[in-house]
Amino acid sequence: MQTVRLAYAFLLSLLEDALREKRNQLLRVKKALSYHAFFSLSTSEYHSKGSIFKAVNIVKNELSAPSTFPVLPYPVFLQRCGAGTKECFGGRRISWQGVYHHFKKWATDGSLRKAWIALLKSQRRLLNLSCVQLDGSQTICKNGGECIGYQTRKAAKSCNSLFLADRKGLLLACSQPVSGAHHDLFEIERVFKELCGLLQEAGIETEGLFLNADAGFDSGGFRGLCSEMSIEANIAFNPRNGRADGEYVYFDEELFKCRVVIEHANAWLDSFKALLIRFETKAQHWQALHWLAFIVKFVRKINKKLKH
Numbered sequence: 246m247q248t249v250r251l252a253y254a255f256l257l258s259l260l261e262d263a264l265r266e267k268r269n270q271l272l273r274v275k276k277a278l279s280y281h282a283f284f285s286l287s288t289s290e291y292h293s294k295g296s297i298f299k300a301v302n303i304v305k306n307e308l309s310a311p312s313t314f315p316v317l318p319y320p321v322f323l324q325r326c327g328a329g330t331k332e333c334f335g336g337r338r339i340s341w342q343g344v345y346h347h348f349k350k351w352a353t354d355g356s357l358r359k360a361w362i363a364l365l366k367s368q369r370r371l372l373n374l375s376c377v378q379l380d381g382s383q384t385i386c387k388n389g390g391e392c393i394g395y396q397t398r399k400a401a402k403s404c405n406s407l408f409l410a411d412r413k414g415l416l417l418a419c420s421q422p423v424s425g426a427h428h429d430l431f432e433i434e435r436v437f438k439e440l441c442g443l444l445q446e447a448g449i450e451t452e453g454l455f456l457n458a459d460a461g462f463d464s465g466g467f468r469g470l471c472s473e474m475s476i477e478a479n480i481a482f483n484p485r486n487g488r489a490d491g492e493y494v495y496f497d498e499e500l501f502k503c504r505v506v507i508e509h510a511n512a513w514l515d516s517f518k519a520l521l522i523r524f525e526t527k528a529q530h531w532q533a534l535h536w537l538a539f540i541v542k543f544v545r546k547i548n549k550k551l552k553h
Contacts (some may be wrong), residue, residue, distance in 0.1 A: 357537055360540060361539050361540055365417065375455070376500060380407070380459065381461065382407075383398075385402070386401075387523065391527055392404050394424030394427070406421070406422045412503055414509050415546065419535045422528050433467050451475075456471060458478070459481050461483070482494070
């Protein structure tokens with residue numbers, strides 16, 4: 246009987262520890278997602294009557310709206326957000342200009358980027374950094390604007406951005422877009438340091454990482470940059486570059502198979518209609534939409550972990 250009591254007490258203590266850990270995780274997530282900590286606010290009467298939390302949610306919902314966020318027609322926007330926003334804002338209906346104002350403000354002052362870095366930093370334990378994946382993605386652009394050029398393969402004007410993902414396909418960073426007329430190696434030193442700089446801001450060390458990249462990144466300059474930054478580059482060979490006889494270049498085919506997850510991640514981004522085709526004219530706003538998508542994806546991952 247004494248043994249049963251001890252076993253029962255032990256099980257209760259384990260359950261209490263598990264519940265306490267779950268509660269602590271929820272508190273850490275809540276703190277990481279504290280909107281007031283990262284999103285700039287105004288002291289105007291508008292903000293005193295409104296809810297910044299609801300404004301963030303409306304901007305987030307427009308990311309995956311049926312029509313593209315930056316060009317929502319006025320009647321469509323009111324139909325989609327009318328009753329819901331009126332209830333959320335204490336009987337006051339937020340205008341369509343108000344949503345655009347908040348998004349552009351947070352994109353310009355870096356609030357969305359700060360929120361992503363803070364979330365990434367607080368939840369680093371959920372990342373699988375046994376290897377990281379690098380890839381570029383072309384997006385067709387309809388309205389013109391910054392960093393846009395004609396891409397022959399797509400027969401349209403487009404922009405190109407580079408992305409980093411972890412072993413499980415969770416997107417970690419994206420670069421500022423460049424003209425679609427350029428290939429992935431265009432200004433690669435600046436762009437790659439920009440990507441690694443974001444990881445370092447989030448407290449993620451880049452030294453010793455294994456990096457998978459396709460043949461489009463096969464160049465002596467990029468391999469030398471990775472070596473300089475103490476990153477193990479696992480890059481597929483580009484047959485057009487040729488190889489000197491007897492020259493040894495590291496390449497692990499089994500490790501390279503992990504790169505497929507970033508292709509899946511880029512396809513997942515297309516589920517957000519605001520990212521499928523670019524209507525943003527400013528490059529900064531286009532990149533801010535990606536930070537918002539990264540946050541949504543990571544929060545979904547956290548929620549799945551907390552349910553188990």
